[in-house]
Amino acid sequence: GQNIDQPTEMTATEGAIVQINCTYQTSGFNGLFWYQQHAGEAPTFLSYNVLDGLEEKGRFSSFLSRSKGYSYLLLKELQMKDSASYLCAVRGSYNTDKLIFGTGTRLQVFP
């Protein structure tokens, strides 16, 4: 079966650091994605990991451990505009861009 788990909700304070975890069990693996989705809007791409390790992109970093089926998204220096849902998705096949999504983590940033 295919299963992607992430926490439903998280809260954090402006200026803080937050880590959103994602664990997955899929029949194949060819990359893990993180998307950000503000309420009422389309998801937008944040990061992509296909090899183990940390990928850093400004205030956002994403980590992958394929042996553990585990990833996290790290958000630093939180801003109010970071309040959104964060979607973890796995691409199971090499030949297509078909993505399997988790249910998303709703992050609320408070002043």
Place this chain on the structure above:
Amino acid sequence: DVKVTQSSRYLVKRTGEKVFLECVQDMDHENMFWYRQDPGLGLRLIYFSYDVKMKEKGDIPEGYSVSREKKERFSLILESASTNQTSMYLCASGLKPEAFFGQGTRLTVV
């Protein structure tokens, strides 16, 4: 900039109607996808297409069909709309490594 355009942001249809949701992308992508998004369930794949006239079922294809007559256009069809198809529908267009999403169509079936 990649652009994925869905024909409507909001739609209200009656039970039993045939509904067409249109999606157009302007980057010559081969892969296109239709997802629906429901609270607590996340994005679920309905159908995808990896080339013109080619289609594959996703995880929840029942009650839906698709059409890909031209590379840039991927249509989702609800043959006979039902209230349990009330949802947010998202089209995506694929370019390795990432997929780009349209703005979504919020469909309400009454």
